Amino acid sequence: MAAFNLTPSGSSTFILTGIIGLETAHIWISIPFFVCYIIGLMGNVMLLLVVGKEETLHKPMYLLLCMLALTDIVTSSSIVPRALCIFWFNLKGISVDGCLTQMFFLHAVSVMQSAILVTMAFDRYVAICIPLRYTTILSNSRIAKLGIVGLVRAILFILPLPLLLNRLPFCDNHIIPHIYCDHMAVAKLSCGDITFNKTYGLVIAFVVIGLDLMLVVLSYGLIIRAILRLSSRNAYQKAVNTCTTHLCVMLMSCVLLLFSSMTHRFGQNTAPHIHIILATLYFLVPPMFNPIIYGVKTKELRDKVGKYMCRG
Template identity: 65%
Template sequence: MAAFNLTRSDPSTFILMGIPGLEAAHIWISIPFCMFYIISLLANFTLLSVVGKEQTLHKPMYLLLCMLALTDIATPTFVVPKALGIFWFNLKGITLAGCLTQMFFLHMVSVMHSATLVTMAFDRYVAICNPLRYATILSNAQIAKLGLVCLIRAVLFILPLPVFMSQQSFCANHIIPHTQCEFAVLYKMACGDITVITIYTLMLMAVILGFDLTLIALSYGLIIRTVLRISSKDAHQKALNTCTTHFCLMVTYYTPSIFSNLTYLFGQGIAPHVHVILGDLYLLIPPMLNPIIYGVRTKELRDKVGKYTCCRR
């Protein structure tokens, strides 16, 4: 009842319910949340530290990996601390400004992550299909410029969402059945006409998922065609190993992303707590797996990580 009274007395406050239907298990659910988050931070900060210390890793491929690591650190950081506050201390209240801020940064980092994967696919395309021109096409300075372009694109794409929502009045009881300010839930509470933002959101999904995935598919299609023409088995295997590593990163990101979006669009019969758990796992699992996948499958990086983390006699 305190939550309902709070929303009525302060219309700018929302209540995050955590995982609806599983409130009694919040403490137990917080354990894997916390573990995944800690592992994600340790793995990604280790990767950033190793690449930063090793001059031999100051290459476009590893700089792109650092960009990916930064997004993997930011993504769960915008969600997990608040979720743990709900699970451990019942801190469910969040202001509209806080809600929109969380939503903006979370979606902005997601778009940045997708753009980074596109850039990584282009990097591998140039490295395999135009190796003699690689140093001139993709220098470290060019990677920095591409990273800036990815950031600007993400900000411009996502900024209209919180701006539009900040101008809306909200009906219902201001209760969000989630651990985060989910945009799909928030805009359904808007009292005014949301046709424009609905169309924009669908266009945004089409551009980010459709356009980015098309560019990635095109890059890897050209890579595969080039690899099949290589006569050397060693070069053939090396190129395939690189492609497989990147493919694993993309599967861990795009598969849960697409599945989570589809469940919100077409999964009306799915229990609410399943929606919430899927949405949270999408934000927790890829950031934890990405540095592990790359560290295991890239010998040069694996050796450098071992140099700094393993005790030698």
């Protein structure tokens, strides 16, 4: 079997199969995909517009929400339109350039989102544990710098993935059993040794995501200790409400991200369509629910959104 090297300058293409085993149901599956995407897109755009227009919301917490909204828009927009092309028009071909680019953005933005969630946990820690120093520790400019650091970290960690794939030899089979270009799904098509690719992917999953989860757990451990020491019932309730919102978003995103990273490495006995659907949930569920959760649970943001909707 002749092997060839797929390079970004080559004319070769990959074929995305869609959801294996459920091809006849693609049209029906496309409906929740489309609905989730539109709801998430509208919610995140609304959040960005409201925070951008309202000067009273130009605070570190809402700047972090805007960063999270941007990552949600990028991840869902990188996945859903391509998936709908498969479901609706049977357009399964994707160029090597497009495949590697999609893979880079998906994984880089996921790592970036993890960094944002850590920063949000630190923001809640400062707000509850040392509130008198909040404005000096967390300013808008400092949050922006932390965002840049998170972006640089994501690029440095994820850039080797497409570079490593670019060096692998690929045989006749270049059919990707997925609806998007996941790193391991592409790597498994190679005729060469992908041990280093697997190892590097696991390092990213456990070191980057694992470290971020540890920092979040540490922050919330300190927050819980501080909350338990509060004597005022009102202060206790306010602190709990403040943490609950971020905690729900963090758990939903991190758990789904970790599962998405592991789904192609373990559980070989699971049906392929189960793998694909569960791995795709990360790009559908958080972008849809994040703006809803914050819009409902954050009174200041809820009031501003309500004002603009009443105007409309």
